[in-house]
Amino acid sequence: MAIQVSLPTILRPLAKDLRRVDTEGETLAQAIDFLEASFPGLKDRLVEDGALRRYVNIYINDEDVRFLGGLDSELSDGDRIDVLPAVAGGQ
Amino acid sequence: MLRISQELxxxxxxxxxxxxPDEACGVIAGPSGSDSPQRFIPMLNAARSPNFYEFDSMDLLKLYRDMDDRDEEPVVIYHSHTHTEAYPSRTDIAYASEPNAHYVLVSTRETGAEDGPFEFRSFTIVDGVVTEEDVEILA
Incomplete structure (x- = not known):
């Protein structure tokens, strides 16, 4: 069984307008690299200088990966990944 | 143009x-593709700051799940500025990631928590480009 990734509106154009895509990997970093092979440009929107971008939230099975180990977070078959841009700003 | 009810x-x-004096923030959801703001969802400003707002990451996930379940999208994303004008800041623009949403800014700099004059303006923010739009208030 694969790992399902749910993409936000703003990233769908990079993934053939798909809302959900499948990936593989034992860590989040590997899962993102797997996606990048099919959808070039996606990784750059998620990762910057080897770390998750500040503006993006990624969840594995409803847990924020910032509390799971970031890009080193472990994955298993059947896991569900959600990607959501942060809603934030300031004056 | 943003068409929005007086009530909202x-x-x-x-x-x-x-x-x-902290920034307030929230969403008005509406049926996908309708461009019609209907469901008022005030959010907690996890930053609790007069200079910054951010939806809590777990609140954000729940919000998007709820909208998905109802086939809704964020038609309006609003926040307040408490001591500057109601215009998107550089930070607002850097974070803006819903190209189809109306970004509403309210400024409470004049009267604070009291009744009185306020600014209420709406913008689209697409690829870092801010465009102000008219607001039509429906009865």
Whole structure:
């Protein structure tokens, strides 16, 4: 069984307008690299200088990966990944 | 153009006044593709700051799940500025990631938590480009 990734509106154009895509990997970093092979440009929107971008939230099975180990977070078959841009700003 | 009911405008301004001097933030969801703001969802400003707002990451996930379940999208994303004009800041623009949304800004700098004049403006923010739009208030 694969790992399902749910993409936000703003990233769908990079993934053939798909809302959900499948990936593989034992860590989040590997899962993102797997996606990048099919959808070039996606990784750059998620990762910057080897770390998750500040503006993006990624969840594995409803847990924020910032509390799971970031890009080193472990994955298993059947896991569900959600990607959501942060809603934030300031004056 | 943003078309929005008086009731929803009042709800946004009320929230901005309540949270003054911190920034208030929230979403008005509407049916996908309708461009019609209907469901008022005030959010907690996890930053609790007069200079910054951010939806809590777990609240954000729940919000998007709920909208998905109802086939809704964020038609309006609003927040307040408490001591500057109601215009997107550089930070607002850097974070803006819903190209189809109306970004509403309210400024409470004039009267704070009290009744009185306020600014209420709406913008689209696409690829870092801010465009102000007219606001039509429906009865």
């Amino acid at each position: 405008v009042d709800a946004i301004v009320r929230h901005a006044r309540q949270d003054h």
